[in-house]
Amino acid sequence: MNALYSELQWLPRPPRDFPARLKALAHASDPLGREFQSLALPALDLNQLTRLAKAIDREREAGKSLAPLAPFRLAVLSNSTIDMIVPALVASAARHGVALEVIQPSYDQVAQEALTPDSRINSAKPDAVLFALDYRALPLKLVPGDAETSTRVVDAALDYLQSLCSGIKAHSTAVCILQNFVPPPETLFGSLDRALPGTLRHHLDAINRELASLTFQSGHVLLDIAGLAETVGLANWHNPQLWNMAKFAFSGELIPLYADHVARTIAAIRGKSAKALILDLDNTVWGGVIGDDGLEGIHIAQGDARGEAHLAVQRLALDLRQRGIVLAVCSKNTDEIARQPFEKQPEMLLRLDHIAVFQANWNDKASNIQAIAEALSLGLDAMVFLDDNPVERGLVRQLLPQVRVPELPEDPAGYARTLAAAGYFEATAFAAEDLQRAGFYQDNARRATLQKQMGGVDAYLASLDMTITFQPFDATGRARIVQLINKSNQYNLTTRRYTGPEILEAENDPHVFTLQVRLADIFGDNGMISVVICRPAAEGVWDIDTWLMSCRVLGRKVEHMVLAEILRHARAAGICKLTGTYKPTERNQLVVDHYARLGFVKVAEETSGLTRWEMNVHSASPEQAPMKIVSQGFAAAGETLHA
Amino acid sequence: MDEQQIYARLAEIFEDVFDDDSIQVTPDLSAKDVDGWDSLSHIRLILTVEKAFKIKFSTSEIGKLENVGDLAALIKARI
Numbered sequence: 001m002n003a004l005y006s007e008l009q010w011l012p013r014p015p016r017d018f019p020a021r022l023k024a025l026a027h028a029s030d031p032l033g034r035e036f037q038s039l040a041l042p043a044l045d046l047n048q049l050t051r052l053a054k055a056i057d058r059e060r061e062a063g064k065s066l067a068p069l070a071p072f073r074l075a076v077l078s079n080s081t082i083d084m085i086v087p088a089l090v091a092s093a094a095r096h097g098v099a100l101e102v103i104q105p106s107y108d109q110v111a112q113e114a115l116t117p118d119s120r121i122n123s124a125k126p127d128a129v130l131f132a133l134d135y136r137a138l139p140l141k142l143v144p145g146d147a148e149t150s151t152r153v154v155d156a157a158l159d160y161l162q163s164l165c166s167g168i169k170a171h172s173t174a175v176c177i178l179q180n181f182v183p184p185p186e187t188l189f190g191s192l193d194r195a196l197p198g199t200l201r202h203h204l205d206a207i208n209r210e211l212a213s214l215t216f217q218s219g220h221v222l223l224d225i226a227g228l229a230e231t232v233g234l235a236n237w238h239n240p241q242l243w244n245m246a247k248f249a250f251s252g253e254l255i256p257l258y259a260d261h262v263a264r265t266i267a268a269i270r271g272k273s274a275k276a277l278i279l280d281l282d283n284t285v286w287g288g289v290i291g292d293d294g295l296e297g298i299h300i301a302q303g304d305a306r307g308e309a310h311l312a313v314q315r316l317a318l319d320l321r322q323r324g325i326v327l328a329v330c331s332k333n334t335d336e337i338a339r340q341p342f343e344k345q346p347e348m349l350l351r352l353d354h355i356a357v358f359q360a361n362w363n364d365k366a367s368n369i370q371a372i373a374e375a376l377s378l379g380l381d382a383m384v385f386l387d388d389n390p391v392e393r394g395l396v397r398q399l400l401p402q403v404r405v406p407e408l409p410e411d412p413a414g415y416a417r418t419l420a421a422a423g424y425f426e427a428t429a430f431a432a433e434d435l436q437r438a439g440f441y442q443d444n445a446r447r448a449t450l451q452k453q454m455g456g457v458d459a460y461l462a463s464l465d466m467t468i469t470f471q472p473f474d475a476t477g478r479a480r481i482v483q484l485i486n487k488s489n490q491y492n493l494t495t496r497r498y499t500g501p502e503i504l505e506a507e508n509d510p511h512v513f514t515l516q517v518r519l520a521d522i523f524g525d526n527g528m529i530s531v532v533i534c535r536p537a538a539e540g541v542w543d544i545d546t547w548l549m550s551c552r553v554l555g556r557k558v559e560h561m562v563l564a565e566i567l568r569h570a571r572a573a574g575i576c577k578l579t580g581t582y583k584p585t586e587r588n589q590l591v592v593d594h595y596a597r598l599g600f601v602k603v604a605e606e607t608s609g610l611t612r613w614e615m616n617v618h619s620a621s622p623e624q625a626p627m628k629i630v631s632q633g634f635a636a637a638g639e640t641l642h643a
Numbered sequence: 644m645d646e647q648q649i650y651a652r653l654a655e656i657f658e659d660v661f662d663d664d665s666i667q668v669t670p671d672l673s674a675k676d677v678d679g680w681d682s683l684s685h686i687r688l689i690l691t692v693e694k695a696f697k698i699k700f701s702t703s704e705i706g707k708l709e710n711v712g713d714l715a716a717l718i719k720a721r722i
Contacts, residue, residue, distance in 0.1 A: 019658070047659040047691060054662060083683050241702055245686065252690040 001236045004414070005257055010406040010422035011043035011095075012397070018048060022055055032059055033069035033099065038401055040095035046088060046255050053087030056094060060101070069099035070270050075126040075174065076102055077110045077164075079137035080249035088259035095260070096267035097381065107247075110137065111160075114167035122171040128269065129168050130177045130223070130262065131161070134249040135184070135204055143198035144188065150197035154206045161211065165220055175269060176220040177262075180208040182229040182250070184238050221428045223265055228258070264426040274325075274404055274424040275378055277317055278369060280387035281331035281338055281360070285317075285350065286310045287412065291337050291490035291551060291587055301347045309412035313386070314349040316416045324434035325425055326356050326376060330368045330385065332554055333360040334490070334589050335447070357448050362590055364555055365392050366399040366454045375448035384424045388412070389552065390523040391464065398460050458626070461556055464521040466627035468558065470565045472634060473507040473514040480528045481516055484548060489587035491549040493580065493594060498546075511536045513569055517562055519553055519627075529553045530562055534570075537579060542570055544580040551590075557625030563598050564622045565631065576617050584609040598622065644722055649715050656695055660688045670712030696722055 003009055015021070021039060028035060039052055060066060072093065076082055086102045093100035103124045105113045110133065113121040121129060138157045143149040165176045183204045187193040193201040208226055215222040229237035232254060242248035250258065267273060282289045287299030287306040299307040321327050327350070331338050338360035342352045352358065357375050359368045365387070373380050380402040387393050393405045406422045408415055427434075473481055478500065486497050498506075506512045517530035529550040534542040544566075549558060570578060580595050582588075592611075596602065599620060600613035644652075654668040661679055666672070674680040680688075689705055692698075692714065698721040708714055 019664075046687060050687070051659075051662045081683070084687060242686070245702060245705065246683070248686075252686070253694070 001253065002232060004409075004418060004421055005232050006236075006253055008043040008256060008260060009409070010418050011041065012407055014042040014044055014048060018042075018044075019051070022051060025055055025059065030059070031065040031067040033066045033094075034401070036066065036094045036099075037069065037097060040091050041401075044091065044256065046084070046252065049088040049091040049256060049259065050084075052094070053090035056090055056099070060099070066099040069094060069097055070272065071099045071101070072128070072266055072270060073101045073103060073124065073126040074266065075113075075121040075124060075129045076104055076132055077113055077121065077129060078132040078134075078249070079108050079110060080132070080134050080243075081107065081247045082132060084248070084252070085132075085255055085259060088255050089262055092256070092259040092263035093266060096263045097272050098263065098266055098270060100263070100266065110164065114164040116167075117171045119171075122168070125172060126174045128175040128177055128221075128266065129172075130179070131164060132179050132249075133161075133181070135181045135200070136249075138181070138207070140200060140203050142188070142200060142203075144196055145198055147197040150202065150206075153198075154203055154210070157203070157207050158210050158214070162214065165218070177223050177265060178211060178215055178220055179223045180211050180226045182226050182237055183234065185234040219429075221265060221269065223262065225258070225261070228261055232257070261423070264423045265428065268426040268428045272381070273426050274384045275382040276326040276328060276356075276372075276376060276384065277320055277425075278328045278330045278372060278383055278385045279313075279317060280365075280385075280389070280392065281329060281333060281341075283388040283412070284310070284386055284415070285314060285329075286341060286345075286348075289490075289551065290341060291333055291590075292487055294489075295340055295345055298341060298345070300341065300345060306412065307347070309415065311347070311349060312416040313412075313419070316419060318349055318354065320425060321354055322435070323425075323427075323430070324436075326378070327354055328357040328372045328376070329355050329359060330365050330372060330387075331360045332362055332365070332551060334362075334587070335360045337490075337587065357446060359448060361450075362554060363450060364395065364454060364457050366396050366457070367450050368448075369396060369400060369403060370454065371448035371450050375446070384419075384422075386415070386419060388415075391521065394464075394523075395457065395460050398463075399454050399456050457555070462626035464523075464556075466519060466521045466556065466625075467630060468561050468627050469518040469520075469630040469632070470562075470634075471516050471518075471632055473503060473516055474633060477516045477528060478503060478507070481531055484528065484531050484550070485546065488548040488550070489585070490551050490590050491554065492585075492588050493547045493591055494545065494583045495585050495588060496546055506533055513542060513566070513573070515562065515565065517549075517558070517565075519556075519558060526550070526553060530558060532562060532566060534566065534578070540574065540576040542566075542573075542575050542578050544578060547580070547594075556627075557623065559594065559598065560623045561625055561627065561629065563620075564624070565629075567617055567620055567622065568631075569634065570617045578615045578617060580613045580615075582611045582613070644719075646715065646719065649718055652695060653692070653711065653715065656688070656691050660684060660691055668711055670715065671710055673710040692718065698722060 036056055086104055089102055090100045103126055105120045113119045141153055168174055168176055181204045183201050188199055193199040196202055212222055237250050239251040279285050287310050288297055290298055300310055301307045317327055341348050357372045359372055369385060373383055380400055383403045385396055385403050385405045388408055396403055397405050404424050406418055408418055482500050482503050506514055513534040515532040516528055519526045519529045531548050533546040535545045537543040580600060595613035600615045602611055603614050604612040650668055657666045657668050658664045661677055666677060696718055704717060
């Protein structure tokens with residue numbers, strides 16, 4: 001079975017303390033909606049969904065408020081056993097912002113319930129009635145080759161379904177949600193079944209086609225379960241053992257997926273579908289890092305497998321925009337550089353005039369997403385944020401829990417499919433004005449004003465459990481050091497390029513202080529992310545010849561920790577003063593204030609924009625960041641460095 | 644996986660399926676001893692066991708299960 005679908009892989013994995021958090025709810029004060037929604041967010045399995053639903057029902061019965069979840073009463077009529085599905089529906093609805101109450105009449109009472117005015121369903125005044133019918137609910141006589149009777153069989157089935165809807169319409173104000181029918185994988189003739197009137201597959205094809213147009217015209221809602229079953233495979237969907245034992249219409253493993261689809265449909269009816277897609281750029285919209293790799297270096301071309309994966313993301317974004325979804329950009333980049341591919345790279349499908357708000361800067365993404373939502377006058381719960389970086393996803397989920405942030409697979413080839421599978425933009429109807437909606441927001445990729453920095457970033461960073469490792473240059477790190485020195489453009493103070501032999505020379509020179517820095521966190525090892533070279537200048541002075549960092553770890557105070565490490569070694573070596581230079585290039589605007597932020601004093605400024613800085617080693621006290629420090633391989637260096 | 648490990652895993656599964664961390668999972672334990680162990684949660688239990696141990700039971704095997712001892716024996720024979 002394809003795990004993307006069966007395990008809802010666009011959702012984060014459930015936390016280990018799920019049972020404890022569930023228990024803690026019994027003593028929490030209401031309203032409980034937010035906490036329930038947060039508990040429902042991960043990809044819960046059937047047991048976890050059942051436990052969560054039990055807690056929701058218990059708190060509701062105790063009279064606790066489930067605000068801000070939107071109340072919704074759903075009646076479910078089925079010819080199969082749905083007892084195991086109902087709790088999954090309640091819990092999955094919380095994931096989509098709905099406090100669902102399910103009205104479930106006795107087993108297989110479909111017609112009686114729909115057609116009797118004072119039936120349990122009709123008197124319960126539900127908001128919607130879900131006809132969760134399986135093909136075995138229909139009297140589908142097989143008449144292979146008999147076209148005339150075949151038409152009658154199909155018409156009779158459709159009449160039956162229509163009469164059910166009419167019954168509900170006559171006796172209540174509920175919307176009807178009609179599931180279409182999943183054909184079993186077994187065929188009678190083989191391929192001929194599809195073509196030959198009177199076979200089961202032919203019957204069901206005809207019924208499904210008619211049902212789609214009926215619901216489309218009548219204002220009822222179609223739930224395309226046949227499409228869902230096709231996606232996961234008919235043989236995975238149907239489980240004869242479970243049907244025989246307990247009249248389950250489909251495999252138990254797929255209940256969480258089914259329930260999420262029902263829940264997203266209900267959320268769509270309640271107007272809770274997302275309206276905007278916010279895109280990260282580097283390694284999301286294109287492969288590579290524009291600030292470092294440049295226009296020629298990023299992967300976006302046809303014929304380049306990596307580029308095509310990102311083109312598929314662009315294609316999907318563009319298609320969504322055409323159906324009315326607003327597009328925005330949120331990227332850690334220098335604005336002009338981030339706009340270049342949109343303006344100058346001919347293979348890009350997305351253009352600046354497709355983007356309503358273009359937010360490229362070096363602030364945290366949560367603040368930027370908030371600014372985008374305000375600029376668009378849309379709620380945070382209408383936002384979907386697509387980013388390849390798990391740290392950014394985690395930050396946004398933690399600080400802005402209403403924003404929908406899909407998990408993404410390792411391979412960008414799966415990005416577009418994962419975003420589509422999440423179903424954030426589910427709609428039950430389509431109007432002509434939807435076509436123009438994305439245009440209403442258009443203002444030529446304007447920028448939104450950041451209100452203020454979000455609180456809570458530091459707490460999130462602390463939760464990442466970071467370990468920073470400092471080492472002098474060595475043989476193991478050399479290749480990567482050379483690569484970083486020759487590739488890094490953005491977080492690079494002097495942009496001095498060195499060859500392998502030159503680096504080896506620095507490594508072996510006892511007067512030169514070198515630093516390679518690695519960073520690991522709960523998401524894994526980021527590898528080498530920073531390189532520093534200090535050379536002796538005057539007596540007691542180190543000049544920072546090279547200082548660069550990967551932008552992937554920006555905003556984590558790595559530079560403060562690196563400074564602290566440099567100072568520690570400088571003191572041990574009897575150094576009194578550090579000097580540093582910012583040498584401007586087209587790409588390194590990002591670090592214009594690097595030394596100022598770290599507490600250096602500016603001592604010179606040239607017309608070229610080049611600035612020189614100093615720091616007193618003994619009085620400096622750099623900011624500390626929440627991470628574990630490992631410093632190794634320096635033992636001998638401490639003494640020998642003393643020039 | 645030895646018997647002890649099977650029972651340890653079953654204890655986690657029972658807590659998850661019956662939403663109750665006080666169940667003592669012993670060979671004698673059967674449906675009548677556990678609140679909410681009806682025919683439907685029995686199927687949920689079986690589905691969970693099948694997934695956790697990556698095995699499949701036949702319809703008749705499921706029908707013959709009398710207690711946890713039977714279940715553990717069936718798992719042991721299969722993994």
